[in-house]
Amino acid sequence: MDLPYAKERLIAELAVQRAALLTKKVLREIDKGTISKSDKSPVTIADFAAQALLICAIHHNFPDDKFVGEEAADTLREDVELQKRVWDLVSGSYLDDRETNALLSTPVSSEQMLGIIDLGCGPGGRTGRVWMLDPVDGTAAFMRGQQYAVSLALVEDGHEVIGVVGCPNLILENGEIHEDRVDEEGYGMMLSAVRGQGSSVRRIASGGLEAARKIERPLDVVGVKELHWVEGTASASNDIDKQWKLAKSLGISWPGTDLYSSQMRYIALAVGGGSINVTIPKKKDKISWVWDHAGGHLILKESGGLVTDLNGKEFDFGAGRYLGENYGRVVAPMSVREEVMASVVQVLGE
Template sequence: MDLPYAKERHVAELAVQRAALLTKKMLRAIDKGTISKSDQSPVTIADFAAQALLISAIHHNLPDDSFVGEEAADTLREDAQLQKRVWDLVSEKYLDSAETEALLSTPASSEEMLDLIDLGCGPGGRKGRVWMLDPIDGTAAFMRGEQYAISLALVENGFEKIGVVACPNLNLENGKVHEEQVDKEGFGLMLSAVRDQGALIRPLSSGELQPAHKIERPVDVQNREDLHWVEGTTSKSNDFEKQQTIAKSLGGSWPGTDVYSSQMRYIALTVGGGNVNVAIPKKRDNKSWVWDHAGGHLILKEAGGLMTDLNGKEIDFGAGRFLGENYGRVVAPDSMREEVMALVESILAESKKGK
């Protein structure tokens, strides 16, 4: 008998693998078709094309499910040349197996491609099944040939059920995640999880899914010197002064493993690169997009990790396109969690006094 969500997981893993192959092809292109969004973050034609393929695969197999994705097709509708470049990418075959390509489905026209991309403009919420996706998390790192991710997660009635994250440049030869330690020979790695079924890791390939093995996180640390931080120092929304103060109070080196992509930080915390992360927003009303966390969060949790917000609340994926019910984030080993949370509480209390 198949485990719960077996079909959804299989389709999601194949869909993410196909999107990862698309991005790997684009890495070889000199001109990645880069434009800027309203928040000045870069987006490439690969972002649009990967979103179209991800949604196409899920929508074909699970037509009643809805989507929350990062991209919208407005720019492509206004720029015929850019639209053609994305369509050319979407139209290609990426998996060696024709049977698998047929299972996933591909848009039949450029207009259908645009409509599929726009399915990602859904509101999310607590009711029904919502697929949350980031076609390329860490686009700037992708453009530099560093670590980036393709993420896809199923959230049902507000709870993560499936998480799949492909890391096409990930090379874990020394057991650590580094921006510049890139898989130049293969296709990188994929991590996936189903709620209450554990987390798996496997090599990405150009054909069928490769064999996977269960992720076993290291034994819980007992000493401060065993703490290793995972950070993203390019973030414009986090208070690094407070985060560094916490790290120094615990005696750890900061920033430790410094990676640009939000999803890659989850991967580093799961398979190698660190065991503690604290994110303190500069502003109380700072909002995080759900697709920067959905998927990677479940994989970390199913591998034995724990992340809450700064108030100790579980992460809520049912509040819409943002994590509107959570403030900041904390990941820490069980043995050190109480101490880390106490430091966070103290620093936030001091900050309030100073205002």
């Protein structure tokens, strides 16, 4: 008997794999000089094209499901040349294995592609099945050839049940992740999880899925000084000074593993490349989009990680297109969580 969500997981993994390959193709065209890096057009093309492929694959297999995505097709309708470049990329993207590729679907026209992209403009909500996706998380890092992610998650009645994150530049060395240490020859790694079934990791391939291995939970730390921080110092919306003060008050080296992509920070924490992350927004009303968290959040939890917001609340993925019921983030092992939270309260009160 198949495990719950077996088909959904398979299609999601294949969809992310195909979209990740597309983004990698764009990067390699930049390296060859075929695509200019003088403006933001490469990441714009990759964003739209990857969203089209992700939604098309899911919609083909689960036509009644809804979507929340980052992009809308208005820009493509206004810019015919850009639309053509995206269509050329989408229409030429296939998995090498014909039988595997047949499980997915590709738009049959540029006009259909625009409609599929716009399916991602849904409001989300607390009822039904909603797929949340970020076709390129970490766009600035993508443009620099650093770590970025292609993420997809299924949220059912407001709760994450599937998370898949493709990391096309990722090389895992003893669980460590480095922004500038990238997979130039291959296609990186993909991580996935189903609620209650743990998390796994595999290499991204050009055809069918490669064998996966389970992500084993790292041993709990004894004291806070054993923690390894995961940070995003380039964030303009987070209070980096307070985050540094918090790390200093706990006696932890900072910034530790520094990654621009929000999804990649979840991945680093999931695979043992770090054990603590505290995110303090500069403003309490700061919007935190669901696609920056959905997918990686579940992978981290299913690998044994403990994640809440700064108030100790679970993330609410049923609140809509952003995490309107949550403020900030705390990731820390249970063994030291009480001490970490006490320091968080103190720093927030200053």
